[in-house]
Amino acid sequence: MSGVTEPISIARDFSRFPAGRYQTDGPYSGEHFRKVLVERLRERGAVTVLLDGTMGYGSSFLEEAFGGLVRKENFSASELHRALKIESTDPSLTREIWSYIDKAKPSR
Amino acid sequence: MNQVPSSAANPFPTIVTWVLVVAGWYLVHLAALSRARRQEDLDLIRSIEGRVTALRDRAVKYYTGTTGNEDPAREMAAGLKLELKSLSSAVRILRRRHPKRYDLAGDFIALRAAATGGQFEETQRRPAPADGEVIQQLWDAADVVCCSLRDEFEKTHRWWM
Numbered sequence: 001m002s003g004v005t006e007p008i009s010i011a012r013d014f015s016r017f018p019a020g021r022y023q024t025d026g027p028y029s030g031e032h033f034r035k036v037l038v039e040r041l042r043e044r045g046a047v048t049v050l051l052d053g054t055m056g057y058g059s060s061f062l063e064e065a066f067g068g069l070v071r072k073e074n075f076s077a078s079e080l081h082r083a084l085k086i087e088s089t090d091p092s093l094t095r096e097i098w099s100y101i102d103k104a105k106p107s108r
Numbered sequence: 109m110n111q112v113p114s115s116a117a118n119p120f121p122t123i124v125t126w127v128l129v130v131a132g133w134y135l136v137h138l139a140a141l142s143r144a145r146r147q148e149d150l151d152l153i154r155s156i157e158g159r160v161t162a163l164r165d166r167a168v169k170y171y172t173g174t175t176g177n178e179d180p181a182r183e184m185a186a187g188l189k190l191e192l193k194s195l196s197s198a199v200r201i202l203r204r205r206h207p208k209r210y211d212l213a214g215d216f217i218a219l220r221a222a223a224t225g226g227q228f229e230e231t232q233r234r235p236a237p238a239d240g241e242v243i244q245q246l247w248d249a250a251d252v253v254c255c256s257l258r259d260e261f262e263k264t265h266r267w268w269m
Contacts, residue, residue, distance in 0.1 A: 019185065020229045056189030059225035090196050092213040092220075099217060 007087075008040060011053030021060040030064030037065065038073050041083055051088035059096070067100035071107050146265045149202065153261055156198050157254045160219070163191050164250035167223040168243055171236040185229050192220050202260075210260045215253045222249040 010018055014036065015028035023031045040047045051057070069075045075083075080101050086094045170184045195216070202210040222245040227233040236242045 017186070019182075020231075022230065025229055025231050055186060056193045057224075058185065058189055058228045059221045059223075060228045060230065063225065090193070090200075092196055092216045095213050096217045096220060 007048040009050040021064040030061040033065040034068045046083045048085040063100045066097045067104040070104035153257045215256050219249040222246045
């Protein structure tokens with residue numbers, strides 16, 4: 001864990017058109033982005049995600065990408081509050097993401 | 109011998125008159141300003157309400173539509189996401205004008221979740237029944253946003269303000 005939080009810009013590093021929940025729904029789905037996030041989180045311990053610059057987000061993408069960290073990847077919400085930083089010019093988007101993380105329950 | 113006018117002898121009534129005139133002008137100016145702000149807010153709120161209703165109808169069409177993840181559905185999904193983004197910005201204008209009011213983040217999250225959550229953009233998406241839960245949630249979420257806007261407006265612009 002290096003502690004360096006290199007930001008991931010979804011628009012720059014992933015896609016300007018994030019869409020879909022599962023990988024079967026398309027190449028830039030929430031499930032795919034979650035895998036990118038998990039890799040970064042395990043590699044570096046902390047991640048900053050920049051949300052601006054995309055065409056917009058569907059709730060299904062956000063829930064799968066961020067809520068899925070708790071449901072499917074065994075991260076706890078408190079752990080994510082420490083390790084994950086989410087930045088956006090739209091504060092309701094950040095609140096939405098944290099609400100998915102806080103409400104999610106681990107599947108096992 | 110000429111008589112000195114009473115106002116020259118005692119300037120107090122003239123000063124009082126001027127103070128009252130200036131105060132009256134200032135009050136009228138404040139009232140006009142408040143009316144203009146009220147009207148601006150009302151226009152913006154009406155336009156947001158219209159757009160929320162249109163978005164609800166488009167989302168209903170999206171969910172009840174028979175197309176899967178084909179091009180028209182994709183286009184519709186992209187349009188809905190963009191519209192939600194733009195609506196959030198419109199509400200932020202109200203927030204900037206009245207920093208302690210119009211905190212509709214919770215209501216907008218519910219509307220976003222209703223419009224773009226669930227099976228949104230999934231390949232396996234199946235047409236929802238017109239009287240189903242998804243559609244009901246959409247109607248409720250859109251209603252709540254519109255009611256909250258009106259409530260906040262009433263609280264911001266009381267009749268004496």
